[in-house]
Amino acid sequence: MNDPLLPRHLETELKDALASARVVNIIGPRQVGKTTLVRDLMTIGKFITLDDPGILAALDADPKGQLDALIAEVQAGPLIIDEAQRSTNLALALKRTVDENRKMGQFVLTGSSNIFTSSHVADSLAGRVQTMTMLPMSVAETKRMGPARILDWASADGGPDPTELPKAEVVSRAQYIELILAGGFPEIRSLGDHRRRRRYRDYVDSVVERDVASILKIRKSDAMRRMIEQLAVRVGNELNVDDLGGKIGIQRNTTETYLDILTKLSLLKRLPAWTSGENGRDIRQPKIHLVDTGLVAALRSMSTETFNIDANPTALGGLFENFVHNELWKSLPYQKRDWRLYHWRHQRGREIDIVAEADRTLVGFEMKTSTTVDASDFQHLQWFQDEGPGRSWTVIGVVIYMGDRVLSFGRNLFALPLSVFWSFPDFPA
Incomplete structure (x- = not known):
């Protein structure tokens, strides 16, 4: 038996963050439940995963254009990008998008490492991104x-x-x-x-x-x-x-x-x-x-x-x-x-x-x-x-x-x- 839908304490923090940040960045070790949290416990938004090689290839080839196309498909809630660390071009494209749109809760990212490691990108996104760490279950x-x-x-x-x-x-x-x-x-x-x-x-x-x-x-x-x-x-x-x-x-x-x-x-x-x-x-x-x-x-x-x-x-x-x-x-x-x-x-x-x-x-x-x-x-x-x-x-x-x-x-x-x-x-x- 596993625990795929046990409630996670971070869910409350995530909902608060969506109301106060344009990008919410959830990092943590693999298999701790990040995907379950954003895909199954959240009831709004559009979910994509960069484990899909086609989506990853399209995003790397034209990151801003692909983001714009994906956002246009979102009916309500954020665009959720799982395994975000797999794309080397995503961070700058996100910066351009949230610079153009001041709406809160536009994106939720998950990944085993933080894609905003470049000091240039991190500094320019100050105040726009909230990063939280998800750990194994307590x-x-x-x-x-x-x-x-x-x-x-x-x-x-x-x-x-x-x-x-x-x-x-x-x-x-x-x-x-x-x-x-x-x-x-x-x-x-x-x-x-x-x-x-x-x-x-x-x-x-x-x-x-x-x-x-x-x-x-x-x-x-x-x-x-x-x-x-x-x-x-x-x-x-x-x-x-x-x-x-x-x-x-x-x-x-x-x-x-x-x-x-x-x-x-x-x-x-x-x-x-x-x-x-x-x-x-x-x-x-x-x-x-x-x-x-x-x-x-x-x-x-x-x-x-x-x-x-x-x-x-x-x-x-x-x-x-x-x-x-x-x-x-x-x-x-x-x-x-x-x-x-x-x-x-x-x-x-x-x-x-x-x-x-x-x-x-x-x-x-x-x-x-x-x-x-x-x-x-x-x-x-x-x-x-x-x-x-x-x-x-x-x-x-x-x-x-x-x-x-x-x-x-x-x-x-x-x-x-x-x-x-x-x-x-x-x-x-």
């Missing part, structure tokens, strides 16, 4: 729940109130692990372990052969595959470019180029280090996360047996942290404030897995792959809040764990079950 989407508004809750006027959180679903450790292993790709997540791992590995091949190749002609595609596999092993860890390149056997500049490509394709997220600017003791290297834990687990040949009670207890740590990061990342467009995500580590070993920042407020997240939590799990958060670089900020500390209760551990320190991410029933006002 657990909240798979359960038909609203976006996780945890950051709204944490930064509420008067401070976070545990009674204001919705009641979290009771989920066992085994059920949590299955959600993490399944990932969020609509057509893959519901498959059994073996088929799912095989599909995710095939997915990497298609990314390298189609999406990466459309951005950069790489001589050794196997090096890119090995990089993705190495990144899967390192999720939740700080990035060491020289060590990564050495494992793959490529030079540093090539390593940086490959990392940039995977970032542009929204497959890799480099989580920058947060620093207060007050001293030089903070570690500045970014952490790395891949876009989906199902993909990570498949590349590492992980299954439910990998996380049996008698198995290596550290195996789940990085995967769990990657999962929480991704659920937070997916929730950012739906918060009332504009949040940025970081990590923090001090030279003396203190660290916080994720730090969300907005308007002089910091929400620190630590992860615990256990069904219980105690005061010692807050030692880094409490030091950061009381004595560390967060002492001049408003700081809320949160430990995400595999239990089922919301617990308070002192001033602005809370333990939240992982299932709180899919417990909010509706969209923010």
Whole structure:
């Protein structure tokens, strides 16, 4: 069973964008549901795909003329152009069209990469294009729940109130692990372990052969595959470019180029280090996360047996942290404030897995792959809040764990079950 018509949170954002921008540009990894969103969940507009070689050839031969002809066929709503990155001439033709017509919501584009990468085109289209990123499904989407508004809750006027959180679903450790292993790709997540791992590995091949190749002609595609596999092993860890390149056997500049490509394709997220600017003791290297834990687990040949009670207890740590990061990342467009995500580590070993920042407020997240939590799990958060670089900020500390209760551990320190991410029933006002 797959989930082709499960509602997506981005649908609301898309409708708002159509009222305020001439071009709406939806980018994101392949197979996350971009085509389903614009073709099946939208009920207006004309849909074309540049996967059709005839349409692509016509558009490249006479981009402005072909756009004009297609627009003339639109009865209502936007012209929807799927796989827009396949055309090298589309961006300039779009610019000419929207310069001539100031109407909002003329075009919706989808693609694995952003066609407006030329600085000339991007600058000239400022204010005319709204770009949004579509990611694999959040657990909240798979359960038909609203976006996780945890950051709204944490930064509420008067401070976070545990009674204001919705009641979290009771989920066992085994059920949590299955959600993490399944990932969020609509057509893959519901498959059994073996088929799912095989599909995710095939997915990497298609990314390298189609999406990466459309951005950069790489001589050794196997090096890119090995990089993705190495990144899967390192999720939740700080990035060491020289060590990564050495494992793959490529030079540093090539390593940086490959990392940039995977970032542009929204497959890799480099989580920058947060620093207060007050001293030089903070570690500045970014952490790395891949876009989906199902993909990570498949590349590492992980299954439910990998996380049996008698198995290596550290195996789940990085995967769990990657999962929480991704659920937070997916929730950012739906918060009332504009949040940025970081990590923090001090030279003396203190660290916080994720730090969300907005308007002089910091929400620190630590992860615990256990069904219980105690005061010692807050030692880094409490030091950061009381004595560390967060002492001049408003700081809320949160430990995400595999239990089922919301617990308070002192001033602005809370333990939240992982299932709180899919417990909010509706969209923010």
